[in-house]
Amino acid sequence: MLNFATRRFGLSLLILFVAVTVMFLMIRAVPGDPVQIMLGPRATPELQAQLTAALGLDQPIWKQLLIFYGNLLQGDLGTDVFSGRAVTDIVFQQLPYTLELIFASILWSATLGIGLGAYAAAHPNTLIDRIAAAISVSFVAAPAFVVALLALLVFAVHLQWFPAIGAGDGFLDRLDHLVLPAFAIGLSWVGYIARLVRASMLEVMGESHVRTARAFGIAERRVVMVYALRIAILPVVTVIGVGMGFLLSSAVFAEIVFARPGLGKLVIDSITTRNYPIVMGSVLISTALFVVSTALADLINALLDPRARTAH
Amino acid sequence: MKIEWTNANIGRRRFLKGATALGAASALPMGWANRAFAAEDGVLRVRAYGDAQNMDPAHSVGVVEEEVHASIYNKLIQYKPGEEWGWQMDAATMIEQVDPTHIKFALRDDIGFTNGFGAMTAEDVKFSMERIVDDATDSPNKPDLGPFSHVDVTGEREGTIVLNSPFAPIWSIALPYITGNIVSKAAVEAAGGRIGADPVAESGPYLRDSWSPKEKTVLKRNPDWKGDAPAWDTVEIYPIDDENTAEIAFEAGELDVTRVSLGSVERYRAGVPNGGSLVEKPSLYYVWMGMNVEHPKLQNQKLRQAIQHAVDVPSILEAAYFGAAEPATGIIAPGLAGHRPSSLVPPQANFEKAAQLLAESGETNVTLTLDTLNKTTFTTTAQIIQATLAQIGITVEVNVLESGAFWASGDNENLQLVLNRFSMTPDPYYATSWFTPEQIGKWNWERFNSAEFNEIHETAAGETDVAKRAEMYQRAQDLMEESGAYRFITHEATPVVHSARVTPALRPDGLSLFRYFGKAT
Numbered sequence: 068m069l070n071f072a073t074r075r076f077g078l079s080l081l082i083l084f085v086a087v088t089v090m091f092l093m094i095r096a097v098p099g100d101p102v103q104i105m106l107g108p109r110a111t112p113e114l115q116a117q118l119t120a121a122l123g124l125d126q127p128i129w130k131q132l133l134i135f136y137g138n139l140l141q142g143d144l145g146t147d148v149f150s151g152r153a154v155t156d157i158v159f160q161q162l163p164y165t166l167e168l169i170f171a172s173i174l175w176s177a178t179l180g181i182g183l184g185a186y187a188a189a190h191p192n193t194l195i196d197r198i199a200a201a202i203s204v205s206f207v208a209a210p211a212f213v214v215a216l217l218a219l220l221v222f223a224v225h226l227q228w229f230p231a232i233g234a235g236d237g238f239l240d241r242l243d244h245l246v247l248p249a250f251a252i253g254l255s256w257v258g259y260i261a262r263l264v265r266a267s268m269l270e271v272m273g274e275s276h277v278r279t280a281r282a283f284g285i286a287e288r289r290v291v292m293v294y295a296l297r298i299a300i301l302p303v304v305t306v307i308g309v310g311m312g313f314l315l316s317s318a319v320f321a322e323i324v325f326a327r328p329g330l331g332k333l334v335i336d337s338i339t340t341r342n343y344p345i346v347m348g349s350v351l352i353s354t355a356l357f358v359v360s361t362a363l364a365d366l367i368n369a370l371l372d373p374r375a376r377t378a379h
Numbered sequence: 380m381k382i383e384w385t386n387a388n389i390g391r392r393r394f395l396k397g398a399t400a401l402g403a404a405s406a407l408p409m410g411w412a413n414r415a416f417a418a419e420d421g422v423l424r425v426r427a428y429g430d431a432q433n434m435d436p437a438h439s440v441g442v443v444e445e446e447v448h449a450s451i452y453n454k455l456i457q458y459k460p461g462e463e464w465g466w467q468m469d470a471a472t473m474i475e476q477v478d479p480t481h482i483k484f485a486l487r488d489d490i491g492f493t494n495g496f497g498a499m500t501a502e503d504v505k506f507s508m509e510r511i512v513d514d515a516t517d518s519p520n521k522p523d524l525g526p527f528s529h530v531d532v533t534g535e536r537e538g539t540i541v542l543n544s545p546f547a548p549i550w551s552i553a554l555p556y557i558t559g560n561i562v563s564k565a566a567v568e569a570a571g572g573r574i575g576a577d578p579v580a581e582s583g584p585y586l587r588d589s590w591s592p593k594e595k596t597v598l599k600r601n602p603d604w605k606g607d608a609p610a611w612d613t614v615e616i617y618p619i620d621d622e623n624t625a626e627i628a629f630e631a632g633e634l635d636v637t638r639v640s641l642g643s644v645e646r647y648r649a650g651v652p653n654g655g656s657l658v659e660k661p662s663l664y665y666v667w668m669g670m671n672v673e674h675p676k677l678q679n680q681k682l683r684q685a686i687q688h689a690v691d692v693p694s695i696l697e698a699a700y701f702g703a704a705e706p707a708t709g710i711i712a713p714g715l716a717g718h719r720p721s722s723l724v725p726p727q728a729n730f731e732k733a734a735q736l737l738a739e740s741g742e743t744n745v746t747l748t749l750d751t752l753n754k755t756t757f758t759t760t761a762q763i764i765q766a767t768l769a770q771i772g773i774t775v776e777v778n779v780l781e782s783g784a785f786w787a788s789g790d791n792e793n794l795q796l797v798l799n800r801f802s803m804t805p806d807p808y809y810a811t812s813w814f815t816p817e818q819i820g821k822w823n824w825e826r827f828n829s830a831e832f833n834e835i836h837e838t839a840a841g842e843t844d845v846a847k848r849a850e851m852y853q854r855a856q857d858l859m860e861e862s863g864a865y866r867f868i869t870h871e872a873t874p875v876v877h878s879a880r881v882t883p884a885l886r887p888d889g890l891s892l893f894r895y896f897g898k899a900t
Contacts, residue, residue: 099783099787104783117517147432149432150432150433150576151433151573151576223631232617232631232634324624326594326617326628327594339783341783
């Protein structure tokens with residue numbers, strides 16, 4: 068297991084390095100002069116030259132990349148030109164908002180999706196199963212931005228049950244502000260997870276250990292929850308790990324539509340203004356999040372299923 | 380209970396249990412029904428289209444930061460809210476242009492800076508203005524002060540602003556705007572000469588209480604402010620880029636004031652939710668289609684003039700601006716000195732004349748590219764231009780670019796047609812400054828090169844006779860249009876909605892002056 072964890076950690080570092088390097092090169096390949104955008108149209112050529120030098124943009128790309136990694140190893144992601152604040156401070160100030168949104172979305176969608184899928188699998192071909200199937204497919208098919216706008220119009224504007232914008236102050240207020248965005252980006256995951264759990268459960272329910280458990284007269288509820296669901300849930304763990312990446316990208320539009328702070332909005336704003344230090348800081352952290360979550364999912368899988376260790 | 384066409388057995392108990400759970404679940408949010416999102420009495424909630432990140436006026440990048448700076452700092456004079464451009468006293472009790480290059484002022488004696496930095500003095504005015512033109516400050520706002528030289532301090536609260544040459548815009552875009560903010564000399568020096576994301580000392584009717592990046596800025600009433608008390612205890616400023624989101628937030632009762640999209644104007648004209656009101660203000664922005672006169676395909680002036688006559692501005696305004704904007708006559712908006720009552724080329728297309736000019740040009744099989752921003756308004760405009768130019772046999776290929784790439788087009792010699800939009804301050808000097816020969820390769824994307832235009836730009840800034848100055852700027856716009864390099868489209872519009880409890884204080888172009896916002900009675 069230790070050997071597996073070490074190899075997985077090494078692979079994570081490699082993925083992180085490749086992703087960040089590619090992003091570093093891509094953002095510089097996009098047309099647009101960051102200095103001109105940062106200083107605005109009235110800046111003198113001398114001032115533009117000064118800032119270009121200060122940002123190291125007058126250096127060849129390979130040298131800029133080396134400087135970036137050199138600073139990164141010392142924990143320095145640079146300084147934001149607009150506010151003069153450290154990029155690390157800015158990114159870590161926005162990170163909790165995105166994390167809480169992602170975790171809230173995963174939490175509610177996984178809870179409902181697993182429940183719905185397990186229930187449908189335990190009652191195959193019944194009315195409940197068919198309703199669950201219809202609901203799941205509808206949820207998967209509903210585009211998140213449409214759900215977001217409809218949810219805003221119905222629950223924020225018309226009914227005024229939940230707030231429309233912002234992230235709130237204090238624990239309860241923040242929870243309140245999470246409801247609609249988490250609902251919007253988590254809804255399709257409910258359907259996806261439910262379908263996955265149902266299929267996986269049906270497969271497991273036909274396996275010999277489940278038949279044996281039933282033959283021993285163990286209560287059906289216990290058979291489903293302990294003998295079947297524990298194994299059937301394995302693919303969900305992997306999917307949730309990979310799903311972090313999708314949820315990170317969904318968070319971008321949720322943060323825009325709901326005017327929430329967060330990493331996604333920070334990245335979009337920074338790309339528009341070619342604010343390289345912030346773009347790189349945000350990309351580094353979101354890539355790290357994705358890499359860590361997939362690695363964790365793999366580790367959990369390996370812990371639960373010894374075959375996964377050897378497969379790697 | 381047995382549902383015949385399925386295998387489902389739903390017993391009475393199970394049914395009741397399910398129904399109760401469902402009922403409880405649906406009733407739960409009812410507790411929130413009609414809960415008040417309306418803010419407390421003293422809290423004004425407004426939308427800004429960006430986040431104010433820097434509290435140093437020398438490094439302000441525009442309106443978003445100025446809206447906060449104007450509330451927490453003072454200037455000698457401030458813009459007056461209303462329909463016509465003008466200014467009113469702020470920190471000054473007296474201000475007078477004694478000759479074309481000298482402006483005398485006297486400060487109020489009751490303005491103090493926070494954090495123990497004492498009373499505002501003429502030294503603070505001198506420091507604030509001189510640091511902007513000082514190269515060591517690296518201020519991108521230096522050009523707004525034009526030929527400003529220095530400030531002579533003649534008393535504790537008296538001084539004279541000295542210009543190297545006459546500069547009319549000092550009254551319209553320097554003193555009442557970004558470069559007019561007065562900061563505390565002692566505080567800035569104590570901070571090492573630069574203000575960052577947090578103000579080092581404030582003096583206005585509001586103080587910045589908190590800033591949650593990308594979420595909101597909160598201004599609270601300054602307890603030591605001795606001037607007219609602002610009506611609102613707290614101003615919460617929400618940075619919302621997307622206009623649709625802002626409209627939803629307004630309709631949900633979470634914002635008191637926001638600019639709305641032109642596409643929503645018709646709906647709000649029919650009625651603003653919750654008893655609110657719609658205010659429609661003209662904008663200072665100018666939108667035009669430019670033609671690069673140096674490009675081999677566009678060097679023929681007759682061809683450019685044919686294109687001018689083939690673009691139908693009313694169709695653009697109807698389709699892309701939803702009929703909520705008026706045609707522009709040039710780069711200077713109505714209400715400003717130099718605005719032309721009409722353009723040389725009428726807004727309506729004249730395809731006969733266009734075809735005749737095209738024939739005179741001798742050009743055939745003309746194919747051109749049109750670069751534009753990736754915003755719906757501009758892509759729609761570009762499509763209409765594409766369709767109307769097709770009527771005289773000119774083929775247009777539209778290149779849609781995201782903002783970073785688009786705004787880097789200044790040095791693009793291959794640019795042909797470009798749909799452009801510039802922002803503006805309330806002085807014609809600001810508008811003409813982008814079209815001088817010096818700006819070719821930077822912001823003069825049409826590469827329009829007129830010595831007469833340049834001469835007008837340089838001399839009109841120093842002209843103090845208002846009528847004469849206006850005439851000069853009108854001639855400058857005639858020159859632009861005669862060159863065939865410009866087809867003026869619109870100045871857009873600024874529709875703003877506000878809740879019933881607010882009396883907004885807006886500049887003539889619809890931008891907010893928070894310190895003057897009132898409460899509806």
